[in-house]
Amino acid sequence: MEALAASRPRGRRWTNVLERPSVLASVLISPAVIFILALVGGPLALAVYLSFTNAIGGSLHGRWIGLGNFRHEWTNPAFQDAVWHTFLFTVISQAIVLVVAGLLAHALLKKFPGKWLLRFLILLPWAAPLPLSLMGWTWIFDTTYSIINWTLQHLHLVSTVSPPQWLAQPRLAMGSVIAVHAWRIIPFATVIFLAGLASIPKEVDDAAAIDGATGLRKFWSVSLPLQLPIATVALLFGIVFTATDMAVVYILTNGGPPPSNSTEMVTTWAYKTGIESGSLGAGAAISLFLLPVLAVVAIGMLIFARRAEVT
Amino acid sequence: MDAVLRGFREKGLSYLIVGPFAIVLAFPFYVMVITAFKQQRDFYDLSHSPYWFHKGPTLSNARFLFDETQYTTWLRNTAIIGVVVVLITLVLAVPAGYALARLSGKLGQSVGVGIFLTYLVPPTLLFLPLFSVITQLDRQTSHLLHFHLRGSIWSLVLVYPSFTVPFATWLLMGFFKTIPRELEDAALIDGASRLGTLVRIVFPISVPGILTVVIFSFSLVVNEFVYAFTFISASSHRTLSTGVYTDLIRGDLPQWGAIMVASLIPSIPLALLYNTFLDRFIAGFTGGAFR
């Protein structure tokens, strides 16, 4: 880009063309588009093709069976459970993230002694390589050595013989994976919110102060709307991280505990079906189920973000 | 007097909010630190407090990690992958994000949404066809350049931008939108070209946003594990997560202490780095350009 700009005197015509917003936009955007299309386009098409076949065991071919896989999974209780769990997992963890990150960002905007250290502690979960920090969590939730249970037992809050099993009892397991997931997204969301807050021009603040808006009212009528575009983007990424990610669930519970596989997500179910059990076609179908749903959510949120920005 | 009191109240409120959350968020790291320096027999002992050492701290876990495994190689590989992927991401995503924020018409918008949608494809199964793509490319590179793409860290460098670029593009789009248009208009009126405005005015004030993208792309790379596990098998090309999972979890016996050391070593400096960046980019947002 710099080179282009520097060569202006020689390439007058070039720059003239580049002065047209639509041309410049295409030039700026095409490298990213080409790269992504080249890399992901083919594989994605292949995955779509596979979902219509009965391909097995890592072979990328199979007999065309139309919507067979989709129909079969649609009526499969295990898949239905997985969809429901994914929904709960996403919505609850994101709700927690929004509230906590919002609070933290507002609090961190002010100056106070020790802020640097506290912020460091808050950033830690995002800095730790996820697969490794999850090993830390498996140790914290260990059926026998759980530090949480040790603490609760010594406070005489739970039984010593059968303490709560954080990853083994259906409700607790769901709670645990949600908590861990929120734990790792909160720093990300906080940073985005901080940036959003910081970007609100001082004039707006001053104007609000002159109008007599303070505290909560200022937050609702001034800070919040101004933050909406960036907050929406943060939320959108949070949702996508959650719905398409399988690290947390795969490593902590592997979809368990039985009987209803209470933390089975669409992603882990697709992995189990397609990779671990060898029904590749069905696995591809399962993993693609989410795509249209997420697409609708994403587009809806993007439109919302745009509207919010116009006002 | 009143102001001082209010200051106290505000500060107190901040501590009240930030303090507990910071403790909760950092709690696993406390457990990791303790476990990392515990003797193995000590943490299999239920009769003593898990919050502190009973038999005294030991460096044996750390020593095991550095002497018996290729930990430093994993660290280096992860760092190389992270840095190169971040560079690729910036080159592709900064212009794209700007175009989406400012310039595009209807077509551009749908392209933008399209970019975003690729991000929705779960890697759960995409790794299979992607691995085939890498293998195809490998046939070319090994033939022409005598260089094996498949199984090397460069295969990850090639694949990771597939999720960092959409992510970064959209994040940057959000940032570019917060930059007042008037700033650019003024430059345009002064006779600067659009591209010149972009390079001289817009990018410099976007440094905070770019830093955010750097941080987040890097951590996305470090967190990734499906591709890392399936693409890499040679020990000298392993990343942090694959290395730890392969060499420190033996069947049904994880080396807890060494795993915690392995996890802490990258986390703490990265968090420090992020924290420093954070100051810089918040300063950028509140500083000169907006006043």
Add this chain to the structure above:
Amino acid sequence: MASSDDPSRREGRYDRRELIRRAGAAGISIGVAGSGFGQAFYGPLRFKGRWLKGDLTIIQWAHFVPAYDKWFTDVWSKNWGQKNDVQVKVDLILNTLLPARAAAEAASGSGHDLFFNLSPQAQFEDQVINHAEIVQEVQRKVGKIGGLGKRATYNPKTKKWFAFADNYVPDPVVWRHDLWNGVGIAPSTWENVRKAAPKLKAAGHPIGIGQSAELDSNMALMAFMMCFGAYVQDEKHRVTVKSKHTIEAVKFMADIFKSGETDEIFGWTPASNNNFLYSGKGSMILNAISATRTPEDLGLPFADQLYIYPIPKGPVRRMGLEHVMGSYSIWKFAQNIPAAKKFMADLEINYKDAFVASKFYNFPTFPGALPFKRIQKLAAADTHKPRGKYQILTTIAQKYTVNPGYPGYTNAAFSEVFGKFLIPKMFAQVSQGKMSAADAVSAADHDFRDIYTKWRKLGKI
């Protein structure tokens, strides 16, 4: 770029040069060696008349005994490579990630020459060679393959050996002698286990048989079923799970759970039942001998009290499964099939070192490769207390170990039942009181039939 900063590759190149140098010293130029004239200098052909050369790449799990990996990589593979003029490269991977890696290699048509798995992967049958030749070669040297190995790696429908199993791991019961003594019973029958369970739990030492989505639970529960005469499939690979035997087994296990276990068994990973034992809390688990080796290594206070037994006897019989079935497959697209075949055959024929290096974990699939008598002798020499405790492994291996899917073969449909952890699910539904035993078994039967129909349609069973 990458190749220059990759030490292993550099090392590899050096070794190759070294090999060529060696070949040169023997009077062979590179060209001659490459064109196959070298045969004359290296004596008779070792395997099916092929001249071996080039690289051999292997991927396998990081063994629970790290010393085994060292032996396999640095001793066995190195020596074998030098003897056969093949550069052997061994990559290790976490066992739970093997399926993903296998799928990726199969899909891309490129990968390691020898692919290891903890259970034979019938679903890759079309992508692998027929391993019959290796089986025959080993049989010629050491005698017949064990029934266990054959049933795990042979598909009678397609008449194909889809893998070569070099080893299996017996799955004993590991129990605390002191604790059981305290209640005056030993876990020799499941009835005894049921009787002791409430007393042990009351003493703060519950039983630990997993009902979770993981390998150990799968194995333990399927073995438990067999003791009650309940099977997933029959010898003709028809689903037979819906039987009064299964219902009885599921109920029985629910009893054991309610009186003698805690909820932790629903969340176990392969490591948790070991942890449970190491904490001093657990009184009994079903696990490979990793569960006794670690306490020995760590010097845990009760290590001497950990006894090994065959699986308890059920109302119908005493029958257990292997804990893992180590098997290698050779892809059709493998670069060095001849070397892979010979490597496998040689490894199996000389299994004693592997057995010792694995600390008695790996048993050869061909009983003739290391006769049980010799195993007994080696086990008797182990000095850990109680002395000679590992000798019982031979009895377990000889009498009480069959393949998953017994009395049928370990086929692709069975693997899917296994891979989706449907058996633990069935048990847990009843143990947690969510379903009656009859309903849970019917539901499982429905799921199994679905899976079996699919694979039957694909012509694999």
